[in-house]
Amino acid sequence: MVIRCPRLGHEVNFAYCRQEAGVYPCERVIYCWQGIFKVDDFFREKMGASAWEEFKNRVPSDKITNLLDLMEQVRSRRI
């Protein structure tokens, strides 16, 4: 199964999207795959209902906050 990834700008398969963020899928996984198969059912089974619901209800932080968070992570790794 191959689709074009709007974030990377080339084709990827579902194996990539389902674990793009390590233990979590890519945050676009629903919008990229829901028209193709029952992505909701798939992740509910694989991740467990509560983890999947938690993932779906996340509100991504804005970019600046995310960058500052990464800076903090770098600093904390050095302490």
Next chain:
Amino acid sequence: MEQMKVILSDSEIPRQWYNVLADLPTPLKPPLHPATGEPVKPEDLAPIFPMNLIEQEVSTDRWIDIPEPVLEKYLLWRPTPLCRARNFERLLNAPVRIYYKHEGTSPAGSHKPNTAIAQAYYNKVFGTKRISTETGAGQWGSALSMACQMFGLACRVFMVRVSYDQKPYRRIMMHTWGAECIPSPSELTEAGRMVLKQNPDSPGSLGIAISEAIEDVVSDPEARYSLGSVLNHVLLHQTIIGLEAELQMKMIGEYPDVVMGCAGGGSNFGGIALPFVRDKIYGKQVTIVGAEPTSCPTMTRGPFAYDFGDLAKKTPLLAMHTLGHDFVPAPIHAGGLRYHGMAPIISHLVREGLVEARAYNQLETFEAGINWARTEGFIPAPETDHVIAAVVDEARRAKEEGKEKVILFSWSGHGLVDLASYEAYLSGKLQPYELPEEEIERALKAIEGFPKP
């Protein structure tokens, strides 16, 4: 002879960028510092951005002068032509006049250098010696590589490993322009080493590549980070597109009924749209549309639109199909995630009702792009195909309504280094709508055990 292009002379290039923050009906909420929960202060960003760009990021001045050295570089390909897509109009056979701003004429082939050049310049003035960034397929990485070379800065690009392996041409472009292009995760950073330790075959991700780029600049006081989308100053620099288009439309006595762009991180869309958003705020009748990707069927089975209230997580995601069709997948309530990576300015304008988003399926976008290539000649970047699909959709609406419309859109880049994507479409490798159950089972089984990012 019919006029096909509207050209501005070099001396007519706009001398200022437009900052929509000055005209927003309600102010943008400031980002909060993750450690303190307080609004971010300019000095918080100083380790990763030069102060002159941070000042632009928070500026509410309506107009910001474009420095002469930036204009000199812009003039290598700007002002870009405003073209009339007469051949595509004939194909659509609808009551529309279609104008497109040809941003594929830049040396890197897309709109990205509009901000890459500005950012490289401001970094040079600030005293930065090296810029670090991340990239996927390389559209941004290649634009920044070129811009850094123009201003004598070193450039390091962390390219997601899977993209590095799949997309060699933009990687070669980066090398040609003198940049270091490093597959991410890499051994160069602690963030990369941690990932590789767990999984030596990691294909990487944009998240990992960003982590590496940030660590890289935090570790080097002479280096700064650069981003090609999302941030306010990036959209500011891109407004040169819409400002030129306004002048060009005026030259031929036209004003758009609809302004369109493809909306990924929002920089291309913001570039064409924001000057017209200003007009709309002050009373002009203009519809402004961002085209984005979805896996759901759209044009061939009816346009698919969303209620944007879900952005604030106040209302459930509402899917509507305006033409009627037999398959509408049950919408999954995950409204916040839909906007992952979108520029705060654009999200804010959607909430304010000044801008609307329409989503198009990848197969429909490629179909639109191929029809474009077969009529207008130029092969669009696959991202650009999204807005062309939106133009097709708008032309159909005009035909149904029996109403003449002038459509203006940003043709954001060419697809000459994305031909593998066209091949995937033409050879039927891209996924169609809703697969049969047994096909899903087979496909999911086949990918078990693939390496994790």
